[in-house]
Structure formats: C-alpha cells, structure tokens
Amino acid sequence: MGQKINPTGFRLSVTKNWTSKWYANNTDFAKMLKEDVDVRIYLKKKLKNASVSKVIIERPAKNARITIYSSRPGVVIGKKGEDIEVLRRELQKRMGVPVHVNIEEIRKPEVDAQLIADSITQQLEKRIMFRRAMKRAMQNAMRLGAQGIKIMSSGRLNGAEIARREWYREGRVPLHTLKADIDYATSEAETTYGIIGVKVWVYKGDTLGRGADAPAVTAEPAADEKKPRRAPAKTTARKPAADSKPLVAAKPTVKRAPKAVEAVEAVSAEAQKSGE
Structure with missing residues (x-):
C-alpha cells in the first residue's frame, strides 16, 4: 500500500x-x-x-x-x-x-501551510469544532490564490474515545508532480483529550526551478488546443495550361458476345431457314 x-x-x-x-x-x-x-x-x-x-x-x-x-x-x-x-x-x-x-x-499568511496549521491548532486548543476550523482555512486559502489545499486532522477529534483521522480537500494537490510547488507543514494541538495532529498541503502552481523565487507557470494547454483548427480547404477548378492539348472524348467501345453465343445464334438462324 x-x-x-x-x-x-x-x-x-x-x-x-x-x-x-x-x-x-x-x-x-x-x-x-x-x-x-x-x-x-x-x-x-x-x-x-x-x-x-x-x-x-x-x-x-x-x-x-x-x-x-x-x-x-x-x-x-x-x-x-x-x-x-x-x-x-x-x-x-x-x-x-x-x-x-x-x-x-x-x-499572504492565508496561503502559507505552516501558518494555516498553527492557526488550526490554536483554534482546536480553544475548543472550536475542527470541521469549522478546517473549512474556514480552506476557503481563505482558495480565495487568496491557492490552486489547491488539503488538510488532515488526526487524534481524538471532538473528544471521541476512539482516535480517527478526517481530511478535506479543495482544488488540485498533485503530490507526484515534481515541478508542482507543494507547501507542506505539520502542527500539534495539545488538548485536554490528548494531542491532535494537523497536516496541511497547499498547491501554489508549477515552478521552473529551485527556490522560493522561481516563477510560477500556468498549466500548459492540451496538445489538441495548442494549434488552431484549420478551416476545410476550398476546392477550386483547375485551369488548363496554355500549351496543353484539348481533351478528346474517347469513343464508346462495343462489347462483343462470346463465340459460344455467336454459334448458338448461327444454328438458330439456319433452323429457321430450313423450316421455311
């Protein structure tokens, strides 16, 4: 797995x-x-x-x-x-x-993964519902230019006896694309029920090189969208060249019957003459 x-x-x-x-x-x-x-x-x-x-x-x-x-x-x-x-x-x-x-x-602190995680943990320590804190952080990040965000909380959520994990995602978060600028951070909230861990992934677009100053690039269009579609070519009649000879209609060819048919016709003609 x-x-x-x-x-x-x-x-x-x-x-x-x-x-x-x-x-x-x-x-x-x-x-x-x-x-x-x-x-x-x-x-x-x-x-x-x-x-x-x-x-x-x-x-x-x-x-x-x-x-x-x-x-x-x-x-x-x-x-x-x-x-x-x-x-x-x-x-x-x-x-x-x-x-x-x-x-x-x-x-833009709303798009920084570490600041988002710390903000959620502070709200959890103040006994704010984890779903409300996560969804509010996602809405603020998407509103300020993030192309995708994923937040996961794990632990005794809302004081439950059995620990579990819940996550929400909005937009794209391509974790297997190396040129994707993924900002990742973790934080821990110390509550009366125990520690709740928070993980945040923020997708800020694609980068061309190493470092924070690398310019972001937009997604390239598909291969069939790069080239404009061409209109169908108009068919025009070709004019004959000046030195070309005029075309002469070919004479119709008459197909002759096979020899067997000719022999049958000759026999039938002789039979008619003999009957007369």
Missing part, C-alpha cells in the same frame, strides 16, 4: 531548497546540525505568538545569519527594536559565533 512521502524532502534539489545552508567537515557536522535544531525549537517557543513560518540558518565565514519569516514582524522586532536585540544576544550565546538576525514579512 502506497504511503505519503514528505513533499518537501521529495522535491529537495528539484524545486525546493534547504533551510540550513552551510558546509562542515565530518567532525563538526553533527554539532552544527544539533545547534540548528536547538535554535529552531527555541525560536518556536519564544516567538509562539509572532506567526513564524520558517527559519533559514546560514553560516558564512565563522558567522551565523538567521532569517525569520513571519506574518507579524512587529511582534518579533518589538518596541524600538528591543526584542530583536535581546533575541540576537540569546542566539549568539547559544551558537557561540556572531549572529545577524533578519526579519522577512509574509504578505
């Missing part, structure tokens, strides 16, 4: 890019990777109310550059930039190298 692979990992180096961009030798790789994981966990807890979508970590020349994508950059920066300075010092203490923090604003 086929299972669903992670859409982001499936498209790495094809249309998606890594969120950690650095090189390390074999001795330092595990240490630096552990630092990245710890930094992301810390930022997720610290900026829980800032609607953070993703964190990109780069390490150029014994430094670190962290880019935070958020739909509420004012919450991250704080009053007169105080909060971001405190955040930078804390990250520098954790990583042990000079850190530069950049903030990027997300213009």
Whole structure:
C-alpha cells in the first residue's frame, strides 16, 4: 500500500531548497546540525505568538545569519527594536559565533501551510469544532490564490474515545508532480483529550526551478488546443495550361458476345431457314 512521502524532502534539489545552508567537515557536522535544531525549537517557543513560518540558518565565514519569516514582524522586532536585540544576544550565546538576525514579512499568511496549521491548532486548543476550523482555512486559502489545499486532522477529534483521522480537500494537490510547488507543514494541538495532529498541503502552481523565487507557470494547454483548427480547404477548378492539348472524348467501345453465343445464334438462324 502506497504511503505519503514528505513533499518537501521529495522535491529537495528539484524545486525546493534547504533551510540550513552551510558546509562542515565530518567532525563538526553533527554539532552544527544539533545547534540548528536547538535554535529552531527555541525560536518556536519564544516567538509562539509572532506567526513564524520558517527559519533559514546560514553560516558564512565563522558567522551565523538567521532569517525569520513571519506574518507579524512587529511582534518579533518589538518596541524600538528591543526584542530583536535581546533575541540576537540569546542566539549568539547559544551558537557561540556572531549572529545577524533578519526579519522577512509574509504578505499572504492565508496561503502559507505552516501558518494555516498553527492557526488550526490554536483554534482546536480553544475548543472550536475542527470541521469549522478546517473549512474556514480552506476557503481563505482558495480565495487568496491557492490552486489547491488539503488538510488532515488526526487524534481524538471532538473528544471521541476512539482516535480517527478526517481530511478535506479543495482544488488540485498533485503530490507526484515534481515541478508542482507543494507547501507542506505539520502542527500539534495539545488538548485536554490528548494531542491532535494537523497536516496541511497547499498547491501554489508549477515552478521552473529551485527556490522560493522561481516563477510560477500556468498549466500548459492540451496538445489538441495548442494549434488552431484549420478551416476545410476550398476546392477550386483547375485551369488548363496554355500549351496543353484539348481533351478528346474517347469513343464508346462495343462489347462483343462470346463465340459460344455467336454459334448458338448461327444454328438458330439456319433452323429457321430450313423450316421455311
């Protein structure tokens, strides 16, 4: 039975890019990777109310550059930039190298998979019906330009004794098309009945290359729609050339009867003469 692979990992180096961009030798790789994981966990807890979508970590020349994508950059920066300075010092203490923090604003949070998943989990923790939260998120995403969206919730939905999963989909979500720009994210809601997991797939169109800046392309028309249909050719009478000879009607040919028929006719004629 086929299972669903992670859409982001499936498209790495094809249309998606890594969120950690650095090189390390074999001795330092595990240490630096552990630092990245710890930094992301810390930022997720610290900026829980800032609607953070993703964190990109780069390490150029014994430094670190962290880019935070958020739909509420004012919450991250704080009053007169105080909060971001405190955040930078804390990250520098954790990583042990000079850190530069950049903030990027997300213009359409309704189409971002991570922000959609976090929004649904926050509503579930406030005891809002999961179907209402899922359908509202799907309507907002389709209204703001998403070509398809799929949301799945699993766990003790509405406090049921038996855990189950329910999902809704609207539009197209081509998971097997590598050039399709599929934004995938997960989130967990901690309710009194247990943890409810939320998965979100958002189809934003097709991309031509790797990275978020790749232009989207529309679906190509079918093969029979590319070429315009031609009108039937008009049949025109061909004019004879000037030096061509006029056509002469062929003489009708008279078919002669076979020899057996001629012999029978001759015998019958002789019989008539003898009778006379």
